[in-house]
Structure formats: C-alpha cells, structure tokens
Amino acid sequence: MADGRIIKALSGFYYVQDEVNKEIYQCRGRGNFRKRKITPLVGDNVVYEAENKTDGYILEVKKRENELVRPPIANIDQAFLVFSATQPTFNTQLLDKFLVHIEASDIKPVICITKMDLVSESEEEIIHNYSKDYSEVGYEVLMNSAQSLSGISEIEEHFYDNVTVFAGQSGVGKSSLLNAINPDLDLDTSDISTHLGRGKHTTRHVELIPFGSGLVADTPGFSSLDFRGIEADDLWLYFPEIREKTNECKFRGCTHMKEPGCAVKAAVDEGEIKAYRYDHYSSFFTEIKDQKRRY
Structure with a gap:
C-alpha cells in the first residue's frame, strides 16, 4: 500500500500520483465504494495499491479539506474565477454565484478578468469600476489581455505551492490563460460560437497539472450553478x-430580506453595499428557498 493523490478521473479510472516517487498509476475504486457511497474525486489524497502502472486499486479516500461539486474536485487551496470582459459579456450575477460556492467551500477565491484588450474605452471603465467594487469587498482581482502576455507574470506567482482550480464560463479563456503561462501544456482551446454567443466546451474532464511546485486544474466550463447544499439562512455568510x-441588525437571525431595522438594507440605501450585490443576494435567497420546496 502507498499514499498518493488523484490527478485525473476518466472513463471509470483514477490516475493516482504516488506521494514519494511521483509516478502515476491507473487505478479503479475499491469494490465496496459504491455501497458505501464513496466517490473519489480529483484532488483526493488516497491510499492505493498497484501491481503495475495500469492495474491498481484505491483502498481509502482520506478526509477532505474541502470539495466542489461542479467542477468535481477536492482539497483545493484557491480558485481562479475566470471571467471575460467581453465575448462573453462580463456577468456579475454568475460571478457572485461562483463566489458563494467558493466561499461556502472555504476556498480562497481570486477573480481573473480576461480579454481586457478587446473592450472599448467605455467598456473598460465599466470593468475597472466592477474591479474596484470587488476589491473593496476584499477579493483579489487580476486582469490580463487576450492577445498579449500582459498581466501573466502577476497571475503566475499565485500558482506556486498551491493547488489551484480554474472555473468560469466556457469561452472566457481558461485554457488559453494556462497555455500562455506554460506553453508546454498545449491545452485544447476554441473560439466563441457566434451563433450561441458562448464558448465551446473544449475541456472534457478535470485534471490536475503540475506547475512549478504547485498543481493547477483545467476544468470543463459551464454557465449555471444550483445551490444544493447551501441553506438560505446561511447565505449571508x-x-x-x-x-x-x-x-x-435589530433582530438576531435577520435574513436581510423584509425585517425592520436591517443594517444591511440600510447600507445598501446609503451606497455602502453595492445594490447589484444585494440584488444578487436577494435573488439567490429566493432561489434557494424555491429549490428547497421542490426537493
């Protein structure tokens, strides 16, 4: 038996990198995992045994520090939430959904805005204002250009000694960004579909890729998230x-929706909390409540 980390899951196989020799072994899950409702994830630290590099079994999945459902990955230090300034249009509501999920999973978020060289001056001002808003909340915001290496070195510094997941809409340039940082990766990329107005899903599976002294994950893009596992009464957190x-707030347990004496709503009225952020909170709160009633 040996210790390792799952770095890729594909077609029912788990590819485990040994903790000591760094070799990769193709493994299947232990026979009773399904009965015990254990689903190994990329990023899991595991105990495995293997007779050779293509015939191994995962015997134990160790306790996770955190996990995400979409993308399915575990034990992440930080999440790069990659959103484009244009093509597709910068979407604060979807960004806030991602931030809620990342916050709920106790993962450090870093907002990365791509394609800054493709926007007009007026659009650039709007993006910079959004960047200022999120920075004032406490989030780190990085920007880079689509056709140049502008901003790449600043982004690259974040990867060392960290396990980093990339997430965001399809077509925003996640794979292109990783290729710019490390051309040897040669990840598949694709242009935006002009008919649908969104990117094609060029990444088909989750995989951890060695980068310097850290690991990065390129993940399938997606354009929606649900709130299963998140309670409406905890959303304010x-x-x-x-x-x-x-x-x-005047009342303990204030949901910041309709209660009198709500300090949050007062802060929105005074401009201390951005109205669009509160609108998203309110929308998510209602969505979670409606979702609970359906299930």
Missing part, C-alpha cells in the same frame, strides 16, 4: 460585506 453588517 458568503457575502463579506453583508457578513460584516449582520451584527448591527
């Missing part, structure tokens, strides 16, 4: 500016 104001 995942908006830092709302979390900061909650103790000032």
Whole structure:
C-alpha cells in the first residue's frame, strides 16, 4: 500500500500520483465504494495499491479539506474565477454565484478578468469600476489581455505551492490563460460560437497539472450553478460585506430580506453595499428557498 493523490478521473479510472516517487498509476475504486457511497474525486489524497502502472486499486479516500461539486474536485487551496470582459459579456450575477460556492467551500477565491484588450474605452471603465467594487469587498482581482502576455507574470506567482482550480464560463479563456503561462501544456482551446454567443466546451474532464511546485486544474466550463447544499439562512455568510453588517441588525437571525431595522438594507440605501450585490443576494435567497420546496 502507498499514499498518493488523484490527478485525473476518466472513463471509470483514477490516475493516482504516488506521494514519494511521483509516478502515476491507473487505478479503479475499491469494490465496496459504491455501497458505501464513496466517490473519489480529483484532488483526493488516497491510499492505493498497484501491481503495475495500469492495474491498481484505491483502498481509502482520506478526509477532505474541502470539495466542489461542479467542477468535481477536492482539497483545493484557491480558485481562479475566470471571467471575460467581453465575448462573453462580463456577468456579475454568475460571478457572485461562483463566489458563494467558493466561499461556502472555504476556498480562497481570486477573480481573473480576461480579454481586457478587446473592450472599448467605455467598456473598460465599466470593468475597472466592477474591479474596484470587488476589491473593496476584499477579493483579489487580476486582469490580463487576450492577445498579449500582459498581466501573466502577476497571475503566475499565485500558482506556486498551491493547488489551484480554474472555473468560469466556457469561452472566457481558461485554457488559453494556462497555455500562455506554460506553453508546454498545449491545452485544447476554441473560439466563441457566434451563433450561441458562448464558448465551446473544449475541456472534457478535470485534471490536475503540475506547475512549478504547485498543481493547477483545467476544468470543463459551464454557465449555471444550483445551490444544493447551501441553506438560505446561511447565505449571508458568503457575502463579506453583508457578513460584516449582520451584527448591527435589530433582530438576531435577520435574513436581510423584509425585517425592520436591517443594517444591511440600510447600507445598501446609503451606497455602502453595492445594490447589484444585494440584488444578487436577494435573488439567490429566493432561489434557494424555491429549490428547497421542490426537493
């Protein structure tokens, strides 16, 4: 038996990198995993045994520090949420959905805005204003250009000694960004579909890729998230500016929706909390409540 980390899952096989010799072994899950409702994820630290590099079994999945459902990955240090300034249009509501999921999983988020060289001056000003808003909330925001290496070195520094997941809409340039940082990766990329207005899903599976002293994951893009596993009454925890104001509310357990004496709603009225962020909170709260009633 030996210790390792799952770095890829594909067609029912798990590819485990040994902790000591760094060799990769193709493994199947232990026979009773399904009965025990254990589903190994990329990023899992595991105990395995293998007679050779293509005939191994995962015997144990060790306790996870955290995990994401979409993309399915575990034990992540930070998440790069990659959104484009244009093609597709910068979407703050979808970004806030990602941020809620990342916050709920206790993973450090880093917002990365791509394709800054493709926007007009007026569009650039709008993006910079959004960047300022998110920075003031406490998030780190990085920007880079589609056709140049502008901003790449600043992004590259974040990868060392970290396990980093890339997530965001399809077509925003996640694979292109990774290729710019390390051309040897040669990840598949694709242009935006002009008919659908969104990117094609060029990444088909989740895989951890060695980068310097860290690992990065290129993941399938997607354009929607649900809130299963997140309670409406806990949603305020995942908006830092709302979390900061909650103790000032008149009533304990204030949901910041309709209660009188709500410090959060007062902060929105005074411009201290951005109205679009609160609107997203309110929308997500209602969505979670409706989702609970359906299930």
